Amino acid sequence: MSTPRSQATTPSSTTTVLDLKGDVAALTAALMNIESVSGHEKTLADAVEAALRLLPxxxxxxxxxxxxxxxxxxxxxxxxxxxxxxxxxxxxxxxxRGTVPSSWDGEVLYGRGATDMKGGVAVQLALAARLSAPSKDLTFIFYDHEEVAAAKSGLGRLVLENRELLNADFGILLEPTNGTVEGGCNGTIRFEATTRGLAAHSARAWMGENAIHAAAPILARLAAYEPATVNVDGLDYRESMNAVKIHGGTAGNVIPDGCVVEINYRFAPDKTPAQAQAHVRELLGGFELVCTDSSAGARPGLNAPAAASFVAAVGREPLPKYGWTDVARLSEMGIPAVNFGPGDALLAHSDNEHVHAEAIRECLAALTRWLS
Known part of the structure; x- marks a missing residue:
């Protein structure tokens, strides 16, 4: 018989022991030292669960x-x-330097996950250990498979299978924001635009029709497109629409009979995915378009009663989140949510990924002030 997912696992003798009450920057390094590339989160999940089960x-x-x-x-x-x-x-x-294990250069911590998002996870764990009597009830969520296809998301699985555990008045996703509250997020939608031609020997090109050349008007329309900046509940969300990949052709001496341009539109959270799709189809009317993926954005979440006091505790003017994050999943459940975490999002996934120790400590301090 299989073990239900919701049951506790038994940590092995090799499970890393995490110190949740020490320096949160040192805890970040300890988390980074456990490799957890998407699909291989079990070792880290075991360590996190073992540490949390020590908190009565x-x-x-x-x-x-x-x-x-x-x-x-x-x-x-x-x-x-x-x-x-x-x-x-x-x-x-x-x-x-974006490797595992992590490394220190003075007070700067280098390695994979430094910004995205082991610093934020360390702050979560430190809060869980230190706030035994918080001013608000707390739900800490640690989940797998965020960096891959949305269908694999651990948070999405929790929404389907453990929805009753996720009820809340307000949410904070500890993605990197340089210690500034970033409200909501843009939505994202992807398309494949296909052009078709007729294959022929390139020495007798007049016998064929070049599908790659036929894609030129698609690229021209995208290059000329002027993305909007849309104000949503007081925050300005910058949109973008770009060709992100193009492929076609079979050989160096064959006129290509097919070409596919992959397009990504990042749209402000005032639009639904259906409205975003209609916008792309209007721009690229006359071409064969297939929508391959879409995710709704999230409004800023700053109108929630808890938001004003949180922003005051952080002490910085809120900004919009341009990229898509899982605040959108919380928003879909009716939970207003914001992004707030240590580190520069521009360093995420880079070969030079790093975070300053003080940034992690300041994030912890701000949340502790608000929740104590």
Missing amino acids: HLSITRNGDAIVARTELGLAERIILAGHLDTVPLPTATGS
Whole structure:
């Protein structure tokens, strides 16, 4: 008989012991030292679960490699603090510093996951250990498979299988934001635009029709496109639409009979995916378009009662989140949510990924002030 996902796992004798009450920057390094590329989160999930089960004020549920830890104090408000355990694959370039294990250069921590998002996960764990009597009930979510196809998302699985554990008044996703509250997120939609031709020998090109040449008007329309900046609930979201990949042809001496241009449109959260799709189809009317993926954005979430006090505790003017994040999943459940975490998002996935120790400590301090 298989073991239900929600049951506790038994940590092995090799499970890494995490110190949740020490320096949160050192905890970040310890998390980074456990490789957790998407699909291989189990070792880190085991360590996180083992550390959380030592905290008697939390109830713990595990679903695959996702973990939910909750206080049950019966307080008036409940806040979600969420973060993913996985990273993108390790860099292959010689001399890269975005590796596992991590390394220190003074107070700067280098390695895969430094910004995306082991610093944020460390802050979650530190809060879980230190706030046994918070001012608001807390739900900590640690989940797998964020860096791959949305269908594999551990948070998506929790929504389907453990929805009752995710009810909350407000959510914070600890993705890197340089310690500034970033409201909501843009939506994203992808298309394949296909042009078709007639194959022929390139020495007798007049016998064929070049599908790659036929894609030129698609590229011209995209190059001339002027993306909008849309104000949504006081924040300006910059849109973009770009060709992100193109492929076609079979050989160096054959006129290509097919070409595919892959297109990504990042749209402001005032639009639904259906509206975004209509916008792309209008721009590229006359071409064969197939929508391959779409995810709704999320409005800023700053109108929630908890948002004003949180922004005041952080002490910085909120900004929009241009990229898509899992605040959109929370928003779909009716939970207003923002992004807030240590590190520069521009360094995420890079061969030079790093985070300053003080940035992690400041993020922890701001959340501690607000939740204490």
